[in-house]
Amino acid sequence: MNIILLGPPGAGKGTQAQRLVEGRGMVQLSTGDMLRETRKADTPLGRQVADVMDSGALVSDEIVTAMIDEKLASLDPATGVIFDGYPRTSAQAETLDKILAGRGRKLDRVIELGVDEDALVERIVGRYTCATCGKGYHDKFERPKVEGTCDKCGGHEFKRRADDNEETVRTRMGEYRAKTAPILPYYEAQGLVSRVNGMAPIDEVTSAIEEILDAD
DSSP: OEEEEEOOTTSSHHHHHHHHHHHHOOEEEEHHHHHHHHHHSOSHHHHHHHHHHHHTOOOOHHHHHHHHHHHHHTSOTTSOEEEESOOOSHHHHHHHHHHHHHTTOOOOEEEEEEOOHHHHHHHHHTEEEETTTOOEEETTTBOOSBTTBOTTTOOOOEEOOTTOSHHHHHHHHHHHHHHHTTTHHHHHTTTOEEEEETTSOHHHHHHHHHHHHHHO
16 A cells, blocks of 8 residues: 555654554655655765755755656555655655556545644643653653653653754744645645544554554
């Protein structure tokens, strides 16, 4: 199956994509990861990507299209793909349909992880990790059993991401809405969109996604 997984930062999209990779053998195509991977490759496209990124310019749709097509060409046709970060416009959505058709594929499902913005802010702003082993904690939902001591390694230093603050999270939410709003009507018209409650426990979200995919 070929799917698009949508969701704002903090919705658990990365976790769910990884579970699909591990459970179904799918390949996650993240435009960010692909750009970094392509840049390292000593190919004409790789050198082109490096030049654009080094100049500080935005990578064009043409380059992203070529990159995705090249990646699909390298995969077994039977391998399912998860698109992450692309498409973001109606034009890109139409282009993706053409790329997939050219590779004998089609898009099967667009799954959006729905979130409550205030609850998502609380989820993200409250999270922190052990500076030694990286175990994750939360001010409200998962505190260490002994205050100030990591359950896993016994460390006493913790850290928070600098961008895990309310202003940044709400800005990211606004950007997500602006970027996904144009493509949803395109896919809704094709009957491809399904929505899952991204605020549910992780295992429940996984089960809901599996149910959607198994029904197709």
